[in-house]
Amino acid sequence: MGILQKAAKIIFVSVPLILLGGCWDRTEVNDLALIVGLGIDQKKDGQIMLTTELIVPQAVGGGQMMGSDGGGGEAQTLARSGTGSTVADAISNLQEKLPRRVFWGHTKVIVFGERAAKAGIRQHLDFLSRNSQIRLRSNVLVSNGTAKSVLELTPPIEQSSAEVLRELSESKLLMRVTIKDALQMLSSDASAAALPMVKILPPEKGKKDLQTIAFIQRTAIFKKDKMIGDIDDKLTRGVLWLRNEIERANITVTLEGEKGNITSTMLRAHTEFIPKYEKGKWKMIVKATTEDDIILNGTKLDLLNPKYTKMIEKELEKETNERIKAALKKVQKEMKADIFGFADMFHRKYPREWNRVKNRWEEIFPTVEVIVKTEAYVRRPGVNSAPQGFPEQEVKQ
Numbered sequence: 001m002g003i004l005q006k007a008a009k010i011i012f013v014s015v016p017l018i019l020l021g022g023c024w025d026r027t028e029v030n031d032l033a034l035i036v037g038l039g040i041d042q043k044k045d046g047q048i049m050l051t052t053e054l055i056v057p058q059a060v061g062g063g064q065m066m067g068s069d070g071g072g073g074e075a076q077t078l079a080r081s082g083t084g085s086t087v088a089d090a091i092s093n094l095q096e097k098l099p100r101r102v103f104w105g106h107t108k109v110i111v112f113g114e115r116a117a118k119a120g121i122r123q124h125l126d127f128l129s130r131n132s133q134i135r136l137r138s139n140v141l142v143s144n145g146t147a148k149s150v151l152e153l154t155p156p157i158e159q160s161s162a163e164v165l166r167e168l169s170e171s172k173l174l175m176r177v178t179i180k181d182a183l184q185m186l187s188s189d190a191s192a193a194a195l196p197m198v199k200i201l202p203p204e205k206g207k208k209d210l211q212t213i214a215f216i217q218r219t220a221i222f223k224k225d226k227m228i229g230d231i232d233d234k235l236t237r238g239v240l241w242l243r244n245e246i247e248r249a250n251i252t253v254t255l256e257g258e259k260g261n262i263t264s265t266m267l268r269a270h271t272e273f274i275p276k277y278e279k280g281k282w283k284m285i286v287k288a289t290t291e292d293d294i295i296l297n298g299t300k301l302d303l304l305n306p307k308y309t310k311m312i313e314k315e316l317e318k319e320t321n322e323r324i325k326a327a328l329k330k331v332q333k334e335m336k337a338d339i340f341g342f343a344d345m346f347h348r349k350y351p352r353e354w355n356r357v358k359n360r361w362e363e364i365f366p367t368v369e370v371i372v373k374t375e376a377y378v379r380r381p382g383v384n385s386a387p388q389g390f391p392e393q394e395v396k397q
Contacts (some may be wrong), residue, residue, distance in 0.1 A: 004045035019388045033100040036077070037162030039147025040087060041122055048116070048124075050090035051081045051148040052256060055106065065360035077160045079152045087127045108166040110140050110179065111147040111198070114227070122225035125183055136180040139169040142220040142227065143198045150198060152215045169196065171248040172295050174216050174236050186225050189347050190338035190353075190361065193222040199228050223337045223362075231330055238327025241288050241320065242340045244271040250295070253315035255308075258374075261300030262312055267291045267379060275345045277353050283369045284342055288320055293380040303381035316376035324372050338365045 037053035038158045055077055082094025095102055110128065112121055120388050143150045153161045175196045177185075185193035197220045202394050203212040219236040220227050231239070240246040252263045274285040278304070295305060301308045331337055347354040357364055 031100055032103040033098050033107045035102060035104050036106050036160050037109050037111065037151050037165070038107055038128075039105075039111045039113065039143075039151045040116050040121075041146050041148055042119050043083070044114040047085065048081050048087055049081055049083045049089045049148065050087060050094060051079055051151050052094060052102070053077050053079055053160055055160070080147075081148060083167040087124050104131055105135070107134050108162045109169070110138055111150050111165070112140070112142045112195075114142065114144055115148040116147070117142045117195075117222070119221060120229075121182075121222070121223045122186055125179060125186070125229050129183060134179070134230065137178045139166055140177050140179055140195055141165060141169070142195050143214070144197055144199050144218070145231075145381050152210060153200065153212055153214060154208075154210045155213045156211060161214060165216075174233060175219055175240065175245070182260065185339070186222070188341060189253045189343035189358065190341065190365070191224050192339045193225075194339040195220045195222065221335055221337050221339060222330065223335075228337065229233050229335055231327070234323065235327050235330055237298065238323040238325075239339065241269075241271055241324050241333065242286065242327060244273075246271070247321070251292070251316055251319050252296075253312065253319055255299065255301070255311050255315060258299045258301065260300070261296070262294060262299060262315075263296035264292035264312070264316060264378065265295045267293050272344055273342075275349045276343070276346070277350045281369065281389055282346060282364060282367070283371065284345070285371045286324065287373045287375070288324060289375045289377075290316065290320060291377045291379050292316060294378060297381075301377075309378045309381060312378055316378075318373040320376065321372055321374045323373070328372075329371055332368070332370070333366055336362060336366045342368060364384035388396045 033052075034055040036053050036055055039051035039053075041049040041050055041051070056189060080094060082090045082092070082097065082098060084090035084093050091102070112124070116124070118250065125140075128138075129136060150159050150165075155161055155164045158164045158167065159230045167296045175194060177193075177195050182193055182195065197214045197218040198214040199217045200214050201212050203209055218232055219239065222228065222231045237249055246266070246269045249266045250263055251266075251271075252261050254261055270289050272287040272289075274287070276283040276285065297303060303309055303312070338361070342365065343354075343358075347358075
């Protein structure tokens with residue numbers, strides 16, 4: 001058999017195989033409704049209202065269109081809602097109103113309305129975790145009003161409200177919680193959780209009511225999957241220390257006898273926890289360490305002098321200690337919610353003793369003695385260690 005005949009046979013067999021390899025069940029992007037944000041509210045009658053923020057590749061008739069005034073004039077996203085007795089029912093109701101098939105693979109944020117958060121979020125998170133399209137690393141937040149009002153906003157900068165919330169969540173300035181994180185907290189020994197809480201920023205003068213953004217302002221506290229209250233951003237930073245999750249922070253201090261402020265920015269931070277059980281008493285030793293860079297020197301001190309950097313370190317230690325203790329007072333003593341994970345730490349180290357009190361942990365947790373120790377180190381006093389804008393003779397060496 002000649003070479004040409006062999007080649008002809010190979011081509012004859014290969015061509016049908018190539019044709020059979022087509023995507024018989026393909027789904028075009030234009031056939032999908034790409035969900036980027038999901039809001040879950042509970043109505044007064046107990047019904048669940050689910051609001052979605054959808055990416056719109058081109059103008060789609062109907063619904064509430066949202067987007068910036070610039071560009072080609074076409075809206076970027078639209079918001080649609082559905083109701084039902086559960087999230088699953090609400091999604092079915094929503095799908096009936098959409099000509100496209102809902103696709104959840106691009107979901108960036110899940111927002112719970114305040115009423116839904118107070119009623120309980122466990123079953124909603126359970127449903128979301130079982131949806132193979134929704135990523136467990138999607139951000140979870142709570143609105144201080146309704147989730148619907150947050151997702152209906154038309155942000156002036158980003159393409160969608162969901163993108164704004166994703167960027168804020170990942171900025172690491174305050175708390176970031178994913179679906180996976182929330183489920184782990186609720187299934188922990190303490191069954192308590194903390195979620196970032198968003199508030200709608202009032203629109204600028206001359207702008208429409210929806211032309212604004214929601215921003216993370218507080219932290220919602222949960223016990224047994226129900227929201228019991230919230231704390232402000234300053235207390236949240238203390239909570240982050242107590243969860244070993246602090247990554248970014250600026251601290252401003254004033255040195256005794258000196259005019260002006262000194263501001264540091266965090267380079268690295270770590271919190272160590274040492275659980276103790278002695279003579280029937282539960283104790284937690286918290287060691288917080290931070291390494292900082294001086295970014296503002298409003299005094300006349302030359303920070304190349306080790307004496308002054310030591311003074312700054314003492315003030316940073318004091319400020320960090322106060323933030324941690326303030327968070328403990330509010331969350332441990334008043335709210336009695338173990339969002340720090342102390343229960344799991346005691347369980348791991350003292351399993352036998354823990355099993356005797358696990359059913360009374362909610363009662364015991366507020367009585368746990370917490371000893372806070374802080375250490376701060378100024379690693380870099382700044383490129384210009386001497387204060388700027390003062391005559392040389394006025395600078396304290």
